[in-house]
Amino acid sequence: MKPRLNVIWNEIYCKRCILCVEVCPVGILSLEMDEIVEKPGCIRCYQCERYCPDIAIEVMDEGEKSS
Amino acid sequence: MIDRSYKELLKLKRFPHTWCPGCGIGAVLKNVAISLRELGWNDRNTTVVSGIGCSGRMAGYMNLDAVHTPHGRALTAAEAIKTVRPDLNVVVLSGDGDLGAIGGNHLLHTSRRNPNITVFCNDNEIYGLTGGQAGPTTPKGTKTITSPRGEIFQPLRLGRILTTQAPYFYARTTVYHLNHFKACIREALFWKGFSFVDIISDCIELNGRRLGFKTAHQMFKWFDERFHIVEGVRDHLKDDELGIAKREVEAEVKAEMEVEKEPKVLIEGLKLFTLEELKHFDGTDGKPIYIGYKGKVYDISTSPLFQGEKRMRCHIAGKDLTRDIEIAPHGEDLVYHFPMVGKLKVKAEAEK
Numbered sequence: 001m002k003p004r005l006n007v008i009w010n011e012i013y014c015k016r017c018i019l020c021v022e023v024c025p026v027g028i029l030s031l032e033m034d035e036i037v038e039k040p041g042c043i044r045c046y047q048c049e050r051y052c053p054d055i056a057i058e059v060m061d062e063g064e065k066s067s
Numbered sequence: 068m069i070d071r072s073y074k075e076l077l078k079l080k081r082f083p084h085t086w087c088p089g090c091g092i093g094a095v096l097k098n099v100a101i102s103l104r105e106l107g108w109n110d111r112n113t114t115v116v117s118g119i120g121c122s123g124r125m126a127g128y129m130n131l132d133a134v135h136t137p138h139g140r141a142l143t144a145a146e147a148i149k150t151v152r153p154d155l156n157v158v159v160l161s162g163d164g165d166l167g168a169i170g171g172n173h174l175l176h177t178s179r180r181n182p183n184i185t186v187f188c189n190d191n192e193i194y195g196l197t198g199g200q201a202g203p204t205t206p207k208g209t210k211t212i213t214s215p216r217g218e219i220f221q222p223l224r225l226g227r228i229l230t231t232q233a234p235y236f237y238a239r240t241t242v243y244h245l246n247h248f249k250a251c252i253r254e255a256l257f258w259k260g261f262s263f264v265d266i267i268s269d270c271i272e273l274n275g276r277r278l279g280f281k282t283a284h285q286m287f288k289w290f291d292e293r294f295h296i297v298e299g300v301r302d303h304l305k306d307d308e309l310g311i312a313k314r315e316v317e318a319e320v321k322a323e324m325e326v327e328k329e330p331k332v333l334i335e336g337l338k339l340f341t342l343e344e345l346k347h348f349d350g351t352d353g354k355p356i357y358i359g360y361k362g363k364v365y366d367i368s369t370s371p372l373f374q375g376e377k378r379m380r381c382h383i384a385g386k387d388l389t390r391d392i393e394i395a396p397h398g399e400d401l402v403y404h405f406p407m408v409g410k411l412k413v414k415a416e417a418e419k
Binding site: 012013014016017022023046049050051052053054055056058059 | 077082084087089282
């Protein structure tokens with residue numbers, strides 16, 4: 001799994017409904033090889049986390065991000 | 068920062084849950100858990116009751132006392148619990164097939180007796196668990212597995228049935244209009260009496276694919292086209308309206324008329340807009356984008372999120388967004404960045 005930049009993705013909970021991919025306003029998430037891949041450029045709008053029906057994606061807190 | 072303590076109310080060791088990818092029930096479960104957590108309802112003072120169907124599994128995933136009842140009998144069990152233990156908060160999580168079809172009789176009479184319980188109805192307009200047959204709330208003309216040429220009967224309009232006799236609380240919302248959804252959940256939980264939230268949800272695997280949608284998000288967009296949010300509290304909701312209809316006492320003939328009139332002359336330099344005029348300024352054909360907020364009109368053409376689009380998520384340009392902004396995660400200071408260009412005349416709209 002590729003390193004995470006801004007979001008934590010739970011591979012076990014995720015059912016690949018790609019709701020987060022389509023709901024992202026800046027379009028940085030994508031489904032590649034059965035994995036949710038993120039590109040840099042997250043604006044931390046929390047839309048993916050709010051819409052995810054499986055609690056599988058979470059935006060990292062500011063402190064976690066820097067570490 | 069976002070509060071994730073709602074996870075204590077979910078049995079995470081049983082996750083991932085059994086629903087299909089993109090199913091709206093997951094969103095209902097999550098948002099109900101968030102709202103219960105915000106109100107401080109926990110396993111000491113809350114019990115959840117669910118019926119049969121995909122949505123009947125919701126109670127099993129909550130870390131609260133849960134009752135899984137026979138088909139259609141969720142409301143009877145809930146009412147019994149409330150009668151014996153009035154100190155408990157009783158929440159019913161069920162679906163439209165369970166509450167509206169086989170449990171229709173119980174729905175009518177429970178709403179008549181008006182116990183203090185809250186019902187969240189996951190309305191996916193289909194019998195989802197059994198494979199996508201036409202249910203009581205399937206809209207006329209919808210193709211399902213049992214109506215390949217389109218459903219021929221009118222759907223059961225739960226909103227009309229439940230708003231005939233006061234006191235009542237009926238809210239209709241969708242899983243797409245998330246802020247509105249959360250506001251409806253919270254108001255329903257606060258309501259003293261029988262409150263019913265009709266959550267229009269998606270069944271992408273067994274209904275959406277047959278209707279030609281590829282992903283859950285396309286179905287959400289379809290909800291956005293079919294329904295629109297209405298402001299304030301209504302007595303009744305039309306079939307394409309999302310909002311809250313509630314009344315505590317039976318309506319009496321109102322003798323008092325509203326004498327108060329909005330003064331025509333306002334601060335100079337500020338144009339007076341009606342809601343009709345405001346609708347034209349939605350950013351199309353190079354026009355500026357105006358929105359209304361608390362009786363004022365703001366020019367938000369410079370907002371980066373509205374560029375080239377008529378809307379930003381649920382905020383629609385050319386509308387009075389007072390209620391939207393109140394329930395939005397951001398504050399009202401975002402609006403005050405933009406220049407004020409006029410005043411909004413709301414009274415005239417209300418009189419019509």
